[in-house]
Amino acid sequence: MKMYIVGAGPGDPDLITVKGLKLLQEADVVFYTDSLVSEALVAKANPEAEVIKSSGMALEEMIEVIASRIKAGKKLVRLHTGDPAMYGATMEQIALLKREGISCEIIPGVSSVFAAAAAVGAELTIPDLTQTLILTRAEGRTPVPERERLSELAKHHCTIALFLSATLTKKVAKELLAAGWSEDTPVAVVQRASWPDELIVRTTIANMDSDMQKNGIRSHAMILAGWALSPDIHEKDEYRSKLYDKTFTHGFRKGVQA
Numbered sequence: 001m002k003m004y005i006v007g008a009g010p011g012d013p014d015l016i017t018v019k020g021l022k023l024l025q026e027a028d029v030v031f032y033t034d035s036l037v038s039e040a041l042v043a044k045a046n047p048e049a050e051v052i053k054s055s056g057m058a059l060e061e062m063i064e065v066i067a068s069r070i071k072a073g074k075k076l077v078r079l080h081t082g083d084p085a086m087y088g089a090t091m092e093q094i095a096l097l098k099r100e101g102i103s104c105e106i107i108p109g110v111s112s113v114f115a116a117a118a119a120v121g122a123e124l125t126i127p128d129l130t131q132t133l134i135l136t137r138a139e140g141r142t143p144v145p146e147r148e149r150l151s152e153l154a155k156h157h158c159t160i161a162l163f164l165s166a167t168l169t170k171k172v173a174k175e176l177l178a179a180g181w182s183e184d185t186p187v188a189v190v191q192r193a194s195w196p197d198e199l200i201v202r203t204t205i206a207n208m209d210s211d212m213q214k215n216g217i218r219s220h221a222m223i224l225a226g227w228a229l230s231p232d233i234h235e236k237d238e239y240r241s242k243l244y245d246k247t248f249t250h251g252f253r254k255g256v257q258a
């Protein structure tokens with residue numbers, strides 16, 4: 001017996017994988033978080049499928065509903081926003097379903113971090129500038145382990161993507177500054193990336209909090225911070241990868257003398 005955990009993507013119903021869509025169309029039961037997954041995607045399921053919304057349910061109730069359908073021989077797809085591996089609370093579902101003799105197969109999805117990067121046209125790992133992206137969140141009601149304090153992580157001066165942090169921007173700015181980031185470090189905030197009402201706010205660490213307030217952004221937003229987000233970095237053409245450098249030899253191409 002198996003449950004399929006499918007990454008629904010960031011919002012645009014076309015941003016689901018081919019495999020995920022196929023499973024969605026084959027499912028007898030579709031179980032999804034109605035506050036986060038697009039209705040337009042759920043509408044792609046078989047019209048005969050039973051559709052169950054999970055946002056009002058506690059974990060135990062969810063497991064009971066899911067297990068009853070799967071034990072009755074139904075094919076059940078659990079849609080998770082973005083990619084299920086990021087803040088998807090999948091582990092607790094998998095653990096309880098295992099006790100019921102039900103295993104899970106996970107189909108990855110397009111995380112909002114990559115939909116946000118696409119929306120602002122950014123490469124998050126720019127050669128010679130940064131080769132690292134940290135995916136994290138600011139500490140709010142959900143604790144973050146002490147050793148993962150933003151002020152410590154940010155000492156790498158790489159690109160940082162913050163989930164679940166739209167109401168914590170004062171704290172985020174304070175911690176980034178404490179790590180030695182300058183006030184003019186570029187920040188791109190994307191609310192509802194890939195949805196029809198997507199909103200992009202380009203700002204800096206110093207102005208992030210007031211700019212988000214001005215734009216009424218308090219939820220469903222990805223905060224991308226670091227110099228890779230500089231709007232004019234592509235125009236300057238200062239940073240080039242080795243991959244397309246004509247003097248660089250690699251497995252598929254021999255470099256020529258400069």
Ligand SMILES: C[S@@+](CC[C@H](N)C(=O)[O-])C[C@H]1O[C@@H](n2cnc3c(N)ncnc32)[C@H](O)[C@@H]1O
Pocket residue numbers: 010011080081082083084085086087088110111112113115116162163164165190191192193194195219220221222223
């Ligand atoms: C519970 S987490 C789920 C993340 C999801 N698993 C993913 O990979 O995108 C919810 C947070 O993800 C971010 N998020 C989800 N969808 C988004 C979107 N379309 N645009 C911007 N941020 C989004 C926001 O930071 C939001 O607070």
